[in-house]
């Protein structure tokens with residue numbers, strides 16, 4: 295079996311509005327769904343992505359004010375990689391500088407990366423590549439031909455890099471394409487979220503908390519394939535959860551031997567399931583079983599808005 299690549303990545307953060315300002319305001323992603331953590335309804339679950347919230351573009355957050363900062367380290371997705379069109383890194387270098395975001399410029403596998411932290415110092419990076427359709431979403435003066443297309447991939451920090459590498463190849467169906475300066479590179483067949491680098495060096499174990507990734511989800515093309523994925527993961531020696539209905543996709547979860555929490559999520563039904571495509575992310579959406587508590591839930595959530603930031607109004 296082969297996954298097309300990353301479906302979504304989910305992280306913990308502290309401040310909901312700061313997260314909206316950073317990912318929608320500065321990076322120009324679309325807030326495609328404003329809902330709650332189905333396991334903790336007093337916490338938002340915010341989904342950002344391309345205009346449709348396509349699999350391979352979706353970064354999601356559980357913002358919890360006053361929560362403890364985690365430590366990035368082994369057993370986590372260490373860096374989330376976003377891909378921008380070729381020739382647009384100069385635009386992004388200038389844009390990040392305009393917002394006072396400190397950037398580290400680095401090289402892997404012959405590609406240039408702009409690395410930076412978000413408001414909770416979760417690590418992100420931009421890389422320019424030809425593959426993947428250009429974004430159709432524009433915000434805050436980021437033209438579509440410079441906008442983030444989605445995930446380029448991710449850098450995995452593993453407690454057992456050889457085991458993680460073997461899982462990617464033998465179970466998830468990625469292909470190893472090379473090694474460079476402490477990284478092994480794997481590629482899936484999709485056009486986005488398709489290049490996974492595993493840091494092969496030993497590193498200290500991370501600790502969960504704000505500013506760290508909780509899990510990485512991989513794509514299953516439909517519900518039938520998802521059931522086959524579950525059986526496949528189980529027969530490969532892992533312990534997947536039962537299939538869980540996450541409203542916008544079905545999910546299974548399992549912890550891999552390098553300590554990273556993996557999910558496999560279905561492409562359908564997607565974010566237009568309960569909201570009109572033109573108005574994604576505008577209203578607080580609740581699953582049916584929480585609707586009767588809407589008033590109480592809303593009272594617990596801080597108000598947030600997608601807004602053009604001051605730096606873009608000058």
Ligand code: ZN
Pocket residue numbers: 302304509511545557
């Ligand atoms: Zn997930």
